[in-house]
Amino acid sequence: MDSFSAVVRTASHAQHMEAETSTFMGDLLGGRLGVAAYTRYTEQLWFVYEALEAGAERLSADPVAGPFIRPELFRLPALERDLAHLRGPGWRAELSALPATRAYAARVRECAERWPAGYVAHHYTRYLGDLSGGQIIRDRAERTWGFARKGDGVRFYVFDRIANPAAFKRSYRELLDDVRADDLERQRIVAECKRAFALNTAVLGALGEEFPIGA
Numbered sequence: 001m002d003s004f005s006a007v008v009r010t011a012s013h014a015q016h017m018e019a020e021t022s023t024f025m026g027d028l029l030g031g032r033l034g035v036a037a038y039t040r041y042t043e044q045l046w047f048v049y050e051a052l053e054a055g056a057e058r059l060s061a062d063p064v065a066g067p068f069i070r071p072e073l074f075r076l077p078a079l080e081r082d083l084a085h086l087r088g089p090g091w092r093a094e095l096s097a098l099p100a101t102r103a104y105a106a107r108v109r110e111c112a113e114r115w116p117a118g119y120v121a122h123h124y125t126r127y128l129g130d131l132s133g134g135q136i137i138r139d140r141a142e143r144t145w146g147f148a149r150k151g152d153g154v155r156f157y158v159f160d161r162i163a164n165p166a167a168f169k170r171s172y173r174e175l176l177d178d179v180r181a182d183d184l185e186r187q188r189i190v191a192e193c194k195r196a197f198a199l200n201t202a203v204l205g206a207l208g209e210e211f212p213i214g215a
Protein backbone atom coordinates (compact mmCIF):
# COMPACT_ATOMS: atom_id res chain seq x y z
CA MET A 1 0.00 0.00 0.00
CA ASP A 2 1.23 3.49 -0.77
CA SER A 3 2.35 5.67 2.11
CA PHE A 4 0.07 8.58 2.97
CA SER A 5 2.59 11.11 1.64
CA ALA A 6 2.58 9.24 -1.68
CA VAL A 7 -1.22 9.22 -1.71
CA VAL A 8 -1.31 12.97 -1.16
CA ARG A 9 1.28 13.58 -3.83
CA THR A 10 -0.48 11.39 -6.39
CA ALA A 11 -3.87 12.90 -5.58
CA SER A 12 -2.63 16.41 -6.30
CA HIS A 13 -0.44 15.55 -9.28
CA ALA A 14 -2.89 16.67 -11.99
CA GLN A 15 -3.57 19.94 -10.18
CA HIS A 16 0.13 20.50 -9.72
CA MET A 17 0.56 20.29 -13.48
CA GLU A 18 -2.28 22.75 -13.88
CA ALA A 19 -0.68 25.26 -11.49
CA GLU A 20 2.75 24.81 -13.01
CA THR A 21 1.48 25.32 -16.54
CA SER A 22 -0.88 28.19 -15.74
CA THR A 23 -0.54 31.12 -18.13
CA PHE A 24 0.73 33.40 -15.38
CA MET A 25 3.42 30.97 -14.17
CA GLY A 26 4.42 30.18 -17.74
CA ASP A 27 4.76 33.86 -18.57
CA LEU A 28 6.59 34.59 -15.32
CA LEU A 29 9.06 31.74 -15.77
CA GLY A 30 9.39 32.51 -19.46
CA GLY A 31 10.62 36.00 -18.65
CA ARG A 32 7.67 37.57 -20.43
CA LEU A 33 6.42 39.64 -17.49
CA GLY A 34 7.76 42.74 -15.82
CA VAL A 35 8.81 43.00 -12.22
CA ALA A 36 5.41 44.53 -11.39
CA ALA A 37 3.78 41.16 -12.01
CA TYR A 38 6.32 39.40 -9.80
CA THR A 39 5.73 42.02 -7.11
CA ARG A 40 1.97 41.57 -7.29
CA TYR A 41 2.42 37.81 -6.98
CA THR A 42 4.75 38.23 -3.97
CA GLU A 43 2.18 40.51 -2.41
CA GLN A 44 -0.48 37.78 -2.73
CA LEU A 45 1.86 35.32 -1.04
CA TRP A 46 2.11 37.68 1.92
CA PHE A 47 -1.60 37.25 2.66
CA VAL A 48 -1.36 33.48 2.41
CA TYR A 49 1.66 33.21 4.72
CA GLU A 50 0.21 35.71 7.14
CA ALA A 51 -2.75 33.32 7.50
CA LEU A 52 -0.51 30.25 7.72
CA GLU A 53 1.91 31.69 10.23
CA ALA A 54 -0.35 33.83 12.41
CA GLY A 55 -1.92 30.65 13.75
CA ALA A 56 1.28 28.62 13.87
CA GLU A 57 2.40 29.35 17.41
CA ARG A 58 -0.91 28.30 18.90
CA LEU A 59 -0.98 25.18 16.73
CA SER A 60 2.50 24.11 17.75
CA ALA A 61 0.99 22.39 20.79
CA ASP A 62 -1.69 20.65 18.74
CA PRO A 63 -1.28 16.86 18.48
CA VAL A 64 -2.15 16.80 14.76
CA ALA A 65 -0.69 20.02 13.34
CA GLY A 66 1.98 20.59 16.01
CA PRO A 67 4.71 18.34 14.56
CA PHE A 68 4.56 20.27 11.27
CA ILE A 69 5.18 23.67 12.82
CA ARG A 70 8.86 24.29 12.22
CA PRO A 71 10.24 27.80 12.63
CA GLU A 72 12.84 27.18 9.92
CA LEU A 73 9.96 27.15 7.44
CA PHE A 74 8.47 30.51 8.40
CA ARG A 75 8.34 32.78 5.38
CA LEU A 76 6.71 35.97 6.59
CA PRO A 77 9.90 37.83 7.63
CA ALA A 78 11.53 36.97 4.29
CA LEU A 79 8.44 38.05 2.37
CA GLU A 80 8.42 41.34 4.22
CA ARG A 81 12.02 42.04 3.31
CA ASP A 82 11.28 41.17 -0.31
CA LEU A 83 8.29 43.49 -0.38
CA ALA A 84 10.26 46.32 1.19
CA HIS A 85 12.80 45.86 -1.58
CA LEU A 86 10.22 45.55 -4.35
CA ARG A 87 7.83 48.27 -3.20
CA GLY A 88 9.90 50.45 -0.92
CA PRO A 89 9.47 51.30 2.75
CA GLY A 90 5.75 52.10 2.36
CA TRP A 91 4.98 48.60 1.08
CA ARG A 92 2.58 47.74 3.85
CA ALA A 93 0.16 50.58 3.14
CA GLU A 94 -0.08 49.59 -0.53
CA LEU A 95 -0.68 45.91 0.05
CA SER A 96 -3.89 44.61 -1.46
CA ALA A 97 -5.29 41.13 -1.82
CA LEU A 98 -7.07 39.93 -4.93
CA PRO A 99 -10.51 38.42 -4.19
CA ALA A 100 -9.06 34.97 -4.95
CA THR A 101 -6.27 35.60 -2.44
CA ARG A 102 -8.75 36.74 0.18
CA ALA A 103 -10.70 33.51 -0.29
CA TYR A 104 -7.52 31.43 -0.03
CA ALA A 105 -6.28 33.18 3.10
CA ALA A 106 -9.73 32.95 4.68
CA ARG A 107 -9.80 29.19 4.17
CA VAL A 108 -6.32 28.80 5.66
CA ARG A 109 -7.33 30.88 8.65
CA GLU A 110 -10.51 28.85 9.09
CA CYS A 111 -8.50 25.62 9.14
CA ALA A 112 -5.92 27.10 11.50
CA GLU A 113 -8.66 28.05 13.92
CA ARG A 114 -10.99 25.09 13.66
CA TRP A 115 -9.47 22.13 11.91
CA PRO A 116 -5.78 21.35 12.50
CA ALA A 117 -5.75 18.43 10.02
CA GLY A 118 -7.01 20.76 7.32
CA TYR A 119 -4.26 23.17 8.27
CA VAL A 120 -1.75 20.38 7.64
CA ALA A 121 -3.06 20.11 4.08
CA HIS A 122 -2.42 23.80 3.49
CA HIS A 123 0.93 23.63 5.21
CA TYR A 124 2.06 20.78 2.96
CA THR A 125 0.78 22.39 -0.23
CA ARG A 126 2.70 25.60 0.33
CA TYR A 127 5.92 24.72 2.12
CA LEU A 128 6.79 21.56 0.27
CA GLY A 129 6.11 23.37 -2.98
CA ASP A 130 8.31 26.30 -1.95
CA LEU A 131 11.13 23.92 -1.11
CA SER A 132 10.79 22.30 -4.54
CA GLY A 133 9.50 24.31 -7.48
CA GLY A 134 10.15 27.50 -5.56
CA GLN A 135 13.82 27.08 -6.33
CA ILE A 136 13.09 27.18 -10.05
CA ILE A 137 11.09 30.36 -9.59
CA ARG A 138 13.93 31.95 -7.61
CA ASP A 139 16.46 31.14 -10.30
CA ARG A 140 14.27 32.66 -13.02
CA ALA A 141 13.47 35.73 -10.96
CA GLU A 142 17.16 36.39 -10.32
CA ARG A 143 17.92 36.13 -14.02
CA THR A 144 14.90 38.01 -15.31
CA TRP A 145 14.83 40.97 -12.94
CA GLY A 146 18.41 41.01 -11.74
CA PHE A 147 17.94 40.32 -8.03
CA ALA A 148 21.09 39.43 -6.15
CA ARG A 149 21.44 35.67 -5.85
CA LYS A 150 19.39 34.62 -2.82
CA GLY A 151 19.13 38.30 -1.91
CA ASP A 152 16.44 40.94 -1.49
CA GLY A 153 13.49 40.24 -3.75
CA VAL A 154 13.85 36.45 -3.64
CA ARG A 155 14.39 35.81 0.06
CA PHE A 156 11.02 34.12 0.19
CA TYR A 157 12.58 31.22 -1.74
CA VAL A 158 15.68 31.01 0.45
CA PHE A 159 15.42 28.67 3.40
CA ASP A 160 18.69 29.54 5.05
CA ARG A 161 17.97 27.40 8.09
CA ILE A 162 17.43 24.28 5.99
CA ALA A 163 20.83 23.03 4.90
CA ASN A 164 19.58 20.00 3.03
CA PRO A 165 16.15 20.51 1.43
CA ALA A 166 15.99 16.97 0.04
CA ALA A 167 16.53 15.49 3.52
CA PHE A 168 14.06 17.96 4.98
CA LYS A 169 11.44 16.93 2.44
CA ARG A 170 12.03 13.28 3.25
CA SER A 171 11.52 13.87 6.95
CA TYR A 172 8.47 16.01 6.19
CA ARG A 173 6.95 13.15 4.21
CA GLU A 174 7.56 10.89 7.21
CA LEU A 175 5.66 13.35 9.39
CA LEU A 176 2.83 13.20 6.91
CA ASP A 177 2.89 9.40 6.91
CA ASP A 178 2.57 9.47 10.70
CA VAL A 179 -0.05 12.22 10.94
CA ARG A 180 -2.42 11.57 13.82
CA ALA A 181 -5.52 10.97 11.74
CA ASP A 182 -7.64 7.92 10.97
CA ASP A 183 -8.51 6.80 7.45
CA LEU A 184 -11.53 9.01 7.10
CA GLU A 185 -9.68 12.06 8.38
CA ARG A 186 -6.81 11.25 6.00
CA GLN A 187 -9.28 11.26 3.12
CA ARG A 188 -10.41 14.67 4.27
CA ILE A 189 -6.81 15.87 4.32
CA VAL A 190 -6.37 14.71 0.72
CA ALA A 191 -9.54 16.56 -0.26
CA GLU A 192 -8.26 19.70 1.49
CA CYS A 193 -4.97 19.45 -0.40
CA LYS A 194 -6.91 19.45 -3.62
CA ARG A 195 -8.81 22.45 -2.39
CA ALA A 196 -5.52 24.15 -1.52
CA PHE A 197 -4.24 23.57 -5.04
CA ALA A 198 -7.50 24.89 -6.50
CA LEU A 199 -7.20 28.02 -4.33
CA ASN A 200 -3.66 28.53 -5.61
CA THR A 201 -4.71 28.04 -9.20
CA ALA A 202 -7.48 30.61 -8.74
CA VAL A 203 -4.93 33.18 -7.54
CA LEU A 204 -2.68 32.42 -10.49
CA GLY A 205 -5.69 32.72 -12.82
CA ALA A 206 -6.57 36.13 -11.40
CA LEU A 207 -2.96 37.27 -11.77
CA GLY A 208 -3.02 36.05 -15.37
CA GLU A 209 -6.00 38.29 -16.02
CA GLU A 210 -4.32 41.24 -14.37
CA PHE A 211 -1.11 40.76 -16.34
CA PRO A 212 -1.99 39.60 -19.83
CA ILE A 213 0.98 39.39 -22.15
CA GLY A 214 1.39 42.38 -24.40
CA ALA A 215 -0.93 44.59 -22.35
Ligand code: HEM
Pocket residue numbers: 005008009016019020021025026029124125126128129130132133134136137197200
Ligand atom coordinates in the same frame (compact mmCIF):
# COMPACT_ATOMS: atom_id res chain seq x y z
C1 HEM B 1 5.91 27.07 -12.03
C2 HEM B 1 5.54 26.64 -10.91
C3 HEM B 1 5.99 25.36 -10.29
C4 HEM B 1 7.05 24.57 -10.57
C5 HEM B 1 8.11 24.77 -11.64
C6 HEM B 1 7.00 23.46 -9.64
C7 HEM B 1 7.91 22.43 -9.61
C8 HEM B 1 7.97 21.45 -8.67
C9 HEM B 1 9.00 20.46 -8.57
C10 HEM B 1 10.19 20.32 -9.50
C11 HEM B 1 8.72 19.69 -7.51
C12 HEM B 1 9.59 18.56 -7.00
C13 HEM B 1 8.96 17.23 -6.93
C14 HEM B 1 9.88 16.32 -6.17
O1 HEM B 1 10.24 16.62 -5.03
O2 HEM B 1 10.24 15.30 -6.72
C15 HEM B 1 7.50 20.21 -6.92
C16 HEM B 1 6.89 19.69 -5.81
C17 HEM B 1 5.79 20.24 -5.21
N1 HEM B 1 5.09 21.35 -5.63
FE1 HEM B 1 5.48 22.45 -7.23
N2 HEM B 1 5.94 23.61 -8.82
C18 HEM B 1 5.29 24.77 -9.19
C19 HEM B 1 4.16 25.30 -8.64
C20 HEM B 1 3.55 24.80 -7.54
C21 HEM B 1 2.37 25.38 -6.92
C22 HEM B 1 1.62 26.66 -7.40
C23 HEM B 1 2.07 24.60 -5.86
C24 HEM B 1 0.96 24.78 -4.88
C25 HEM B 1 0.90 25.81 -4.11
C26 HEM B 1 3.07 23.54 -5.77
C27 HEM B 1 3.13 22.57 -4.82
C28 HEM B 1 4.05 21.56 -4.76
C29 HEM B 1 4.09 20.56 -3.74
C30 HEM B 1 3.14 20.42 -2.57
C31 HEM B 1 5.19 19.73 -4.01
C32 HEM B 1 5.65 18.53 -3.20
C33 HEM B 1 5.16 17.24 -3.79
C34 HEM B 1 5.59 16.06 -2.91
O3 HEM B 1 6.70 15.65 -3.06
O4 HEM B 1 4.79 15.63 -2.08
N3 HEM B 1 3.93 23.70 -6.82
N4 HEM B 1 7.07 21.29 -7.64
